[in-house]
Amino acid sequence: MKARVTKRGNLAFIETELGQKAVIPWDTLCSFIARYNLDVTVEGGQMPKCVEYTPHSQEEVEIDVEGEDEEDSS
Numbered sequence: 001m002k003a004r005v006t007k008r009g010n011l012a013f014i015e016t017e018l019g020q021k022a023v024i025p026w027d028t029l030c031s032f033i034a035r036y037n038l039d040v041t042v043e044g045g046q047m048p049k050c051v052e053y054t055p056h057s058q059e060e061v062e063i064d065v066e067g068e069d070e071e072d073s074s
Helices: 026-035
Strands: 002-008 011-016 021-025 039-043
Touching: 011 026, 021 026
Parallel strands: 002 039
Antiparallel strands: 002 011, 011 021
16 A cells, blocks of 8 residues: 655655554554554655664464473372
8 A cells, every 4th residue: 555654854744645644653664564564755855774673473363382290209
């Protein structure tokens, strides 16, 4: 989705092509872009150098746990 970002002080004003609006701290812009998969154009500032954002996986993880046997209760 395309979005326009305007920097004002330490805030990023975001408006998507669908008319949705958000105001977030400028230093969280990279996470916001990655989370919502935005294609942004920045006005009034320079795009920060973003580190690749990887959200936590929703996949199930199977773990085998070895414990002490409870048969030794004499």
